[in-house]
Amino acid sequence: MTPRAADFPERRAAALQTLAEASLAERGPRRRRTRAVVILKDGAVAAEAYAPGFSAGTPLNGWSMTKSVMGALIGTLVKDGKLSLADRGLLPEWTGDDRSAISLEDLLRMSSGLNFSEIYADTGSDVNAMLFDAHDAGGYAAARPLESIPGTVWKYASGTTNILSLIARRAVGEENYPSWPRRALFDPLGMDSAVFETDATGTFIGSSFLFATARDWARFGLLYAEGGRDVLPAGWVKFSATPAPRAPNEKYGAHWWLKLSKELGGETSAAAAIPADAFHALGHEGQCLTVIPSRGLVVVRMGLSIDIKAWNHAEFLKDVLEAA
């Protein structure tokens, strides 16, 4: 990121700063608890704001925003020729059963066909068992049975991303794996604050646990706004933002959301004002990273919105688009 471009009008920057600061205030009975907002315009910080107790140096968990980072990391392995989208027979434990038909693209497009319940409110769900009651997150997810033919049904599942993390571990090799995210992605992007947490076996929990400052999350978004530079393979950003064939309402690409959920203000007039080329990394409790290449915008919002409806991201984006 660079200092703000000289040709970006001061009054627009001031308007964005006002929006960023206003996002910290509570509004209505649902607690928003916004903790950090960073808005990039044309690669430069146009506005940022932090709640008391938080700063530009506070690493915050992206929760499921981490999935988009794991998608990018898989992209680096595709670029290096270690994996390809058409690869099947991805895990030795799937040898000899129908799961060997699952392709890398199926996993990136959340269309593995594996049975997996993604309900945080249910302590018996697979996502809770995997994250909070299992040693080996990827192994837990990989052991789930098929419930549909791979590639034929879209189903968002955190287990899918941890399977990708396990596949990456085997592709990279044990010796190189611990430092791999830093070498492949964080260092080239200058994401110095990034801390990628692992399960007890040392596999990065690609579904849920990457901590980084809001500025570093913005740096990750900027990589996509700028087409992947020389970090991602040619065409990877377009692939990521192309609707998964089985995703309802074209709402999901490849480890990026293409539409906001109703809880975040999707399917409203505010959401309709968001340009069609926008895509989002979204996480538990209102973590949001939006990339809008056509407007040169990257918007990061981190918070603790336990009631997800507390944060209307579509409305915030509409205001940002009007101000920028």
Next chain:
Amino acid sequence: MTQKHIFFALFTALAFRAWAWPRLRRLVAVGCSYKAKALASALFVSGLDLEPDSAPEVSDEAYLLMRLFGATVDREARSVTCSFFGFQPRTAAWRPGFGAALTPGALPLAAPPR
């Protein structure tokens, strides 16, 4: 109370225990793990200044019941242990470069990055 009634009561109690026990164990295990992990990451990765028993991350709104899970913070070892009155204790520990991770059983943690 007849012998038949006693058998019925015993059967019902055993059936309830068989049904409820795994669910209760999972509820407590997941709750303790969530709280230990969330607190360890907030304290030792984010560096937040928070009170373990009243941090909104583990005590507000949907997390109200987590107040029942006691948390013990070992700031020297950078770990957090949570349990339900000593039942189903779960520990999350911080390691350089890798943040916090749950440490179930005796499985060793990953080696630090080189």
